[in-house]
Amino acid sequence: MVGPGTWSLTRAALIIFLLHGSLEQCGHIRLSAPIVRLGDPVTASCIFGQNCSHVGPESQILWKLGAELQLRGRQQHLPDGTLESTITLPHLNHTQAFLFCCLLWNNRLQILDQAELQAGYPPSPPHNLSCLMDLKTNNLTCQWEPGPDTHLPTSFTLKSFKSRGNCQTPEDPIPDCVPKAGQSRCSIPRKHLHLYQNMGIWVQAENALGTSKSLKLCLDPMDVAKLEPPTLWALDPSSEVAPAPPDCLRLCWEPWKGSQFMDQKCELRYQPWLGAASWALAAPLLPNALQHELCGLLPATTYTLQMRCIRERLPGHWSDWSPSLELSTAELAPVIKMDTWWRQRQLDPRTVDVQLFWKPTPLEENRGQIQGYLVSWRPPGQDEAVLPLCNTTELNCTFHLPPEAREVALVAYNTAGTSRPTPVVFLESRGPPLAGLHALGRDPHSLWVGWEPPSTQPRGYVIEWGLGPPSTSSSSKTWRMEHNGTITGTLLQENIGPFQLYEITVMALYQDSVGPSQHIYAYSQEKAPSHAPELHLKHIGKTWAQLEWVPEAPGLGRSPFTHYTIFWTDAQDQSFSTVLNASSHGFVLHGLEPASLYHVHLMATSRIGATNSTSLTLMTLALEESELHILLGLFGLLLLFTCLCGAAWLCCSPRRKNPLWPSVPDPAHSSLGSWMPSIMAEETFQLPSLRDPSMPPIAKITVLEEEEKKPGPWESSDSSGTCGLPTLVQAYVLQGDPRAVSTQPQPRPSSDQVLYGKVLGSPTGSGPGHYFRCDSTQPLLGGLTPSPKSYENLWFQTSPLGAPVAPSPSQEDDCAFGPLLDFPLLQGLQVHGVEELEGF
Incomplete structure (x- = not known):
């Protein structure tokens, strides 16, 4: 496998090879130390010879550590004409890295030279040095622990010499032993050893940063000798020797051939073959003994035995444990107590079938293993004759009991013998019962x-x-x-x-x-119901559905149902439910929609849990055409009846004082009676307060009361415009503030009525009053068109200039009503008193 360092080195070499020929051998790197302690500073200089034509005083020389670009170094010209660039790395934190000297040429970095840097630690002294003399190969093998990693190639060498006394003075050197790569052990062959003579041994570790040594051992190779384990054998029984007790094992062993003439002591350990117990160490064995009897063991148990040995009264190492030997102890007769029980069945007058049960209880721990049971019967008067009834390895057996037998014997047996017999007496069932x-x-x-x-x-x-x-x-x-x-x-x-x-x-x-x-x-424990009764549809109508189910008896181990719950859902996912008692077996769904789809399921609940039945989908019947027509007709009649009742109530209710819209008579063909709302005889007219702000402002009402003499006819004066009345008492009620001056007409609600005119009659008389129009000079229309001739207003005549002529104050004083400021059709009519003419 190619490491990252190897790849970096290959890449650097390839870059240098591809450099321009004029840059070859142009620079050379010198290091203060190629290998330093991790974290120490490193100084490097790059010297450029005179043959570097591309390097001038203004050339930029840069440094790179691995892939990291470093700052520019300190550049200076040496007396011999060469250029030197020096850089100091204050802390080298890489265990291995490459340092590059580069030239910035044509805006690209060209590597001129490179150097490898390594960092690590000096080796620590090896420790835990120990040696062992292998008598099978006669080699002295030593091993040690190398200590922490130094991050540097470190070599180990096992050094030794022959000496006398306490190894203070070396005599004959012994060739060094170099272990294989990656190993921390090395063997000195027999030809370089002197048995029963001391020798000094130590380990030396060395790398580029230093050398260290382990503690020195002074030993005799035979003092560290390790024997080979002995071979174990089972001792064969002999007729001359009494057999071993049931709880003992006898064994013998043979020492390793190479140590036959050495005095040895050995240890024996054992454990049950199938047990989970740990190893137990036997009592110390006699020196140089080759056989042993191990007692105090469990009967009829297999044991695993092992042995190891060491030199007697001399230094040395214990041998490895010998290969295992398996031996078994002898059987013991069972020592148990048995509880018995039986069932009897009379087959015929002379034969009884008996099924006998028993349970053994050991009286002593691990006192004999049972291989079988024997049931026998001894006839009366025949002590020597024993008739076996059954022989089994089970805990029960069935046999035919002779008619004269009232008792049998039960024993447990193995290869060592039988247990004490347990008598089984077949008692008669004549005792008192349980309460x-x-x-x-x-x-x-x-x-x-x-x-x-x-x-x-x-x-x-x-x-x-x-x-x-x-x-x-x-x-x-x-x-x-x-x-x-x-x-x-x-x-x-x-x-x-x-x-x-x-x-x-x-x-x-x-x-x-x-x-x-x-x-x-x-x-022992009850289960939830396994399934609910199946739901069935018995009958269905347009708005109802009859369901039924067959209740089932609970299965074994399941508690009975406590109640049922029916769930149904319509097409709009609206859910409904109802709970029924456990005795129910049917239910009728009411209030369903015609021609609608419903999903229904039944849930049965018990004390332990609940379960659902399968879902049932049903659709109600649709309405017939005749029924639909009847329903539409009934609905139309109901709607018509409701409208008629509402109209009658609106028209005939006496409490409806204000109509839905104002009744506005024609001013040109009307009297005061047509402008006033009719007041029922049973209603009492209450005068509102003069300062009640909640009442709407109304016109002035003038009540004219006749004198006792018969009045003459009235006629309006053409010149004065006043209402001439003989012997007249005038009274009025004014609602609102009469002193307020209105600068502009105020809009009135359509339901307000403006009353103007004269009421002629007696308040105490039984006859109806008379209403007359007042010849008021108040214009009734906003236009300049004169009023009709029969109701001509004096001040409405046009002046020579074409403007209306206002009446004099004296003309309005004689009128029953002052000028009307507005007409009902023009946002409500406002009628003010005579005292408000100045405002008008």
């Missing part, structure tokens, strides 16, 4: 079963449990015996799975009998 039984699932893997004790205190209980219906296999049953007769419950944790129905049987055990069995069913 009560209940069970509860505590968690997915346990069941709590409790009971009320019977009337007689039992000596114990037998609890049997297994999967309930539909499973009827008796082989899957699990049982347990409780020897404490005072307990009233126990926790079952063996062979309990979640979401399963279990049948639990409890029996009380007495001294000479057994109570009747009692059963109970319980779930």
